[in-house]
Amino acid sequence: MRYSTRIKPISYFKANAAEVLAELNDGAEPMILTQNGEAKAIIQDIRSYEKTQETLAMLKILALGMEEVRTGKTTPLEDVVAEIKARRRETHG
Template identity: 30%
Template sequence: MRVELVTTLKRQATKILAELHESKEPVLITEHGQPSAYLVDVKDYEFMQQRMTILEEIAKGEKAINEGKVFSHSQAKEKMSKWLK
């Protein structure tokens, strides 16, 4: 992963962004020697957000199963038929 100082980002933002779009490699921005932020390509960021949403929904489903909050096929079909009328 590429690491850049915040001062370098300020001076060379256009160049760093162009390289980011080309390489698709995230850039770690540091301030005073400490990690401060990541620069990531917009499409990569949106993909990560979609993936996170899917994983969160899977976790909710697993939790519901573990808590016994499930429906049989016929119960689910009955509930859905009320919504689809």
């Protein structure tokens, strides 16, 4: 992604908010807003934001799982299968 073309001062966003939001909703890349020459915020469409949040949640779950494997907090597959079978026998008689 080339964000260099998507860097705008906040005054640009204020003057063109409706147009910028329409572009974002049509799939434009996120826009970086500056204030006094410094990057202060990034705006993006809601769908992209939600996808990013879902991806971060999945990565967190993966990292937690990898940490459990690293610390030995696992259960052998055979034990899990045996427990599931035992539960099914209890509920199905």
